[in-house]
Amino acid sequence: MQKKKLLLLNVISTMLMGLLLLTGCGEKRQTFCLEGTFKGFNQGELYICDINGNFPLDTVAVVKSQFHYEVALEEPTAFIIIFPNFSEVPVYGEKGAKVTIEGDVSHLREIDVDGTEENEILTKYRKKTSQLTPPEVTLSTEQFIKDNPTSPFALYLIRKVFIQSAQPDYKRALELMSLVMQAGQKPNEEQKALMKRIEGLSYLKDGERLPSFSTIDINGEAVKSSDLNAKVNVITVWNTEDFEGQGILRQLQKKQKEAGNKLKVLTICLDADIKKCQKKLEHDSITWTTICDGRLWETPILSRTGLSFIPDNIVTDDKGKIIAHSLNQKDLMDKIDQLLPKQETP
DSSP states (O other): OHHHHHHHHHHHHHHHHHHHHHTSOOTTOOSEEEEEEEETOOEEEEEEEETTSOSOOEEEEEETTEEEEEEOOSSOEEEEEEOTTSOEEEEEEOTTOEEEEEEEGGGGGGOEEESSHHHHHHHHHHHHHTTSOHHHHHHHHHHHHHHOTTOTTHHHHIIIIIISSSSOOHHHHHHHHHHHHHHSSSOOHHHHHHHHHHHHGGGOOTTSBOOOOEEEOTTSOEEEGGGOOSSEEEEEEEOTTOHHHHHHHHHHHHHHHHHGGGEEEEEEEOOSOHHHHHHHHHHTTOOSEEEOOSOGGGOHHHHHHTOOSSSEEEEEOTTOBEEEESOOHHHHHHHHHHHSOGGGOO
């Protein structure tokens, strides 16, 4: 029986690969086509989304180390490929273009992305920074943005390197944002929004107290900043279309089970549809306090606290002092482990 199952799986795998090859990117196809081969990743799934949230998150199968993704585009779009370990590779898509990716999944920063000028420029930057120390990466990224202020990835790099990092530099982020906005003919809404959010981050300073707030949660219950009185408290921003934010929620659930009442979590869901948020909470058995009023970025608690991104977060102690903020998923989990060593958990 086991041999029959293995034979069947091999047949299915071969058929899928045949289909993949048959539906490969044609020269006359008027869509954006992305194909790749990853050494060390024989079978599994990748996730693809655009950096502006205009496309829903797509799941792409990897079969025998190869994958194929094709989508209709009306205008050039910057995409992010997300791997199972949450590593990211940015890719630029254009109508009618074919982009190929090749490399080893154990060295994602050295992966080759070819097919358009934008992707080749970004590949050179990524390979250069793969060998640098964090301070050197910051300097190299600053220079890249100065040299390429109109790059579709300029805002992405500002977020990742100068804001959502273990040591954010909001002053430099503002300077680079000003440069990017001046380089174009007219600042677009995304640029204006990011500039506004970076300015809002001035509220968040490690070592200072969390700004006080009072609001209503998704169940109509009162919520106050003083409720965050556990040894470690985490406020995090997410929505139901955000893969990284939902990954953070899953990890926080695990951490809370381990830490018990030593860890409190407050989440802010930026969904326009409150019922959609409620269904997600029920599906994932999330019982902590969640704020969702359907007002998206106009939700008052955001301007009050300075939370400015999806995902975004603040970590405080039992006195309301900000310990850290705007951490990526790995750094956030590492910070919780640092503050709540496993031997102290119940």
